[in-house]
Amino acid sequence: MAFDTLAYTQTPGDRAATLRADPEWVAERLGRDDTRTVPMWRDRVLLTAAGMPATPTGPAGRAVLAAAGQTALLSLDGTAAVFAADLSGVEEREALRLAGGHASADLRTLAAALPGPAAATLAYARGLLYWNRQALFCGACGGPTRSAHAGHVRVCGGAGCGRELFPRIEPAVIALVESPGPRPRCLLARHHGARPDGFSLLAGFVEVGESLEGAVRREVAEEAGVTVGAVTYQGSQAWPFPAGLMVGFVAQAADESIAVDGSELLEARWFNRDEIVERIVNGPGSGPVDSIGGWLLRAWAGLDTAAGVPGR
Incomplete structure (x- = not known):
């Protein structure tokens, strides 16, 4: 892709x-x-x-x-x-x-x-x-910071501190989870606040002391109750809204049992390729046109990943 x-x-x-x-x-x-x-x-x-x-x-x-x-x-x-x-x-x-x-x-x-x-x-x-x-003051001593390196570094001016601050990036994972059965299906979930048919891929922030693959397994297990085995990297996307980095994966579920947490998710379902194609072509679509999530879903469905690409 x-x-x-x-x-x-x-x-x-x-x-x-x-x-x-x-x-x-x-x-x-x-x-x-x-x-x-x-x-x-x-x-x-x-x-x-x-x-x-x-x-x-x-x-x-x-x-x-x-x-x-x-x-x-x-x-x-x-x-x-x-x-x-x-x-x-x-x-x-x-x-x-x-x-x-x-x-x-x-x-x-x-x-x-x-x-x-x-x-x-x-x-x-x-x-x-x-x-x-957001970095006008030092998180260590509370002193004011000044811009350096043409806006790419901030330096604390607090007495005896001088700490250098660098732009913060918050990595998040997004995963297309495939079912283990002979008939390919993928997992979509509906979050709190989503419209009745507002299903999307599962995503979440990476936690301290966690690998990207580990974050995929934890997020899918915590939110949907689905155990994931193999996790395969697909690509990444800058996402400065305000400071994210989206990292996309395809993950293999161990079985098709689902148990949503009721906190992050309202429901989760398995969709086959025909259903995904129907959703993308005639239904709610694959999500925001600027998001890596839509690309993962289109690729899995065998559709043109360039559809909706900015500048094309």
């Missing part, structure tokens, strides 16, 4: 990990006319009148960077730098004026209509700016 074309995985350019540690180089790039800005307002994308993400350059770009509460280098596009700029400290109207925008939008509502690299760049910007806003 072509997981490299999943939404939010195609960040273009060179992340310039070495160069971003040089404050003089970063300052010079912030002042250049060819520098491109990716302004965000409270995790929302700022859109032009044409409905495309605003990415001002030149004097307009420098005005955005000057007004930003936080900037972060995303990449080098050739020789031009691309910086995220957080305008969350001003009112939305002012943020739109600075960016030359006409409206703001949630990135996930735009992903299917954007080219893959554009969606990935916006997700990268969103995640990095969100982390900077």
Whole structure:
């Protein structure tokens, strides 16, 4: 499966990990006319009148960077730098004026209509700016932190501390669980708050001291009461909403018994391939078009995994 074309995985350019540690180089790039800005307002994308993400350059770009509460280098596009700029400290109207925008939008509502690299760049910007806003103080001593390495590190300014903070990533697993019988079936579950036919794959966060495969086995057992044997890695997806990394697996159930926990899940059922195809083609679909879960389900059903791919 072509997981490299999943939404939010195609960040273009060179992340310039070495160069971003040089404050003089970063300052010079912030002042250049060819520098491109990716302004965000409270995790929302700022859109032009044409409905495309605003990415001002030149004097307009420098005005955005000057007004930003936080900037972060995303990449080098050739020789031009691309910086995220957080305008969350001003009112939305002012943020739109600075960016030359006409409206703001949630990135996930735009992903299917954007080219893959554009969606990935916006997700990268969103995640990095969100982390900077959440890491203003040190978790060890409570002292204020300052931005370093062009927004990729924060350093505690507390007396005698100096702790370095790095962007937090929260890994989560998502699994397509197959039945052991001769007739292929997969497990879907309905969570609390889901619509009556809102079945989806099982997923959950990885806990401390746990492998990814172990997290799959624990989540499926805890929530659905299904014992899992072999767990096979399929692919991963950046998921900065706000700080996730989704890791996809196919897992083999030991038997078909189900005992939902009643806390996370309302019900769980086995579906055969014909039922999955019917759900995807004529029913509720395979889930959000930007999610790895839909890709796992389409691949298992033998359908085109490119359907609904952003930028295709």
